[in-house]
Amino acid sequence: MSERRAGFFDYTRAELFKVLHRPYTYLFLAVMLAGEALLAALWASNVTSSNTITFTDGAGILVMGLSMGLYCAIVTGDMVFSDQFKNNTLKNEVSFGLPRGRIYLGKLLAACITAVCLCAVMVVFYLGLCRALLPGDPESNLATLKLVGYCLLVALPLWLGAQALIIALFFLFKSSTLAAIAAVVVFLVLPQVWYLLANLASAFFWQVYGVMLTAPFEQMTGAFDWAFCGRALAIGAGWFIASTAVGLVGFQRREIS
Numbered sequence: 001m002s003e004r005r006a007g008f009f010d011y012t013r014a015e016l017f018k019v020l021h022r023p024y025t026y027l028f029l030a031v032m033l034a035g036e037a038l039l040a041a042l043w044a045s046n047v048t049s050s051n052t053i054t055f056t057d058g059a060g061i062l063v064m065g066l067s068m069g070l071y072c073a074i075v076t077g078d079m080v081f082s083d084q085f086k087n088n089t090l091k092n093e094v095s096f097g098l099p100r101g102r103i104y105l106g107k108l109l110a111a112c113i114t115a116v117c118l119c120a121v122m123v124v125f126y127l128g129l130c131r132a133l134l135p136g137d138p139e140s141n142l143a144t145l146k147l148v149g150y151c152l153l154v155a156l157p158l159w160l161g162a163q164a165l166i167i168a169l170f171f172l173f174k175s176s177t178l179a180a181i182a183a184v185v186v187f188l189v190l191p192q193v194w195y196l197l198a199n200l201a202s203a204f205f206w207q208v209y210g211v212m213l214t215a216p217f218e219q220m221t222g223a224f225d226w227a228f229c230g231r232a233l234a235i236g237a238g239w240f241i242a243s244t245a246v247g248l249v250g251f252q253r254r255e256i257s
Contacts, residue, residue: 008102015110019079028075029118036126044133055136056144062126063148066155067217069119070162070187074180076115077166080107085174091256104251108167108244115163116156123152147222154220154229157236158213162187164240165213168247171254187214211235 019025043058084090093103127148131141165186169179191212198205209215216232 004102008106011098011102011106012109012113015080015106016113018082019110019114022079022082025079025114025118028079029121032118032122033125036122037129040126040129040133043130053134055130055134055141058130058134059127059144059148062123063151063220066151066220067214069155069159070213071184072118073111073115073159073162073166074183076118077111077163077170078176078180079114080111081167081170081176083176086176094256100252101248104167104171104248105244108164108247111163111167112160115159119159123148147224150224150229151220154216154232157233157240158216159236161236161239161243162213164243164247168243168250171247171251191215211238213239 039061040058043053043061046053082089084093090103094100127145136144162183166179166183169182170176173179173182191209191214194205194209194212198209213235216228216235219228
């Protein structure tokens with residue numbers, strides 16, 4: 001058991017090593033940080049004696065954009081999976097005798113770690129810029145940071161659920177492009193379809209719509225609600241477990257050619 005565990009973590013470290021040595025990773029991070037710097041600078045340029053934009057206002061934009069983390073998970077998943085069907089590297093790993101469960105779960109863990117680390121860098125960078133460039137008193141700034149922390153707690157399990165779904169799609173689809181399109185359909189199109197059906201049909205469709213990964217982002221308010229946080233955790237965990245189970249079974253049964 002200890003050898004299997006060691007093998008799994010060695011594999012995960014190898015996947016993270018590859019991510020850290022890909023220009024793709026740093027290009028994506030540079031683009032995101034540049035966009036954040038531009039946004040913070042635009043906020044700061046509008047601060048005048050008659051138009052006071054505070055740190056709370058700048059941080060509010062971050063909270064409003066948390067749902068974009070679902071789409072960023074497509075990028076972090078691609079950083080790890082890296083079109084392995086097309087490049088035949090996945091076939092090489094299987095032919096080498098690596099257990100398929102280790103391959104799947106190792107890539108999933110590497111993608112989750114990559115996503116969390118990149119998210120932490122981007123959040124800290126943006127909030128730091130807003131704090132440096134925008135006015136605000138210590139008491140309101142502290143309250144804002146607490147609210148941002150709460151919203152991140154709501155968003156994190158949803159992001160991880162999305163990450164598990166994307167890794168499953170990359171393993172199930174031979175084309176990474178089709179896998180990415182399928183993820184966008186799940187995040188963007190499917191919730192709208194269920195929302196339309198919910199308004200036209202029965203309460204059942206409202207219940208299904210309520211467990212979509214996008215639903216908590218749309219229902220998020222500025223009030224602390226730990227029951228809502230727990231509900232988001234349950235939704236994210238449900239997607240994570242279900243996606244991982246489907247992806248594992250599909251990969252175990254798949255012929256790699």
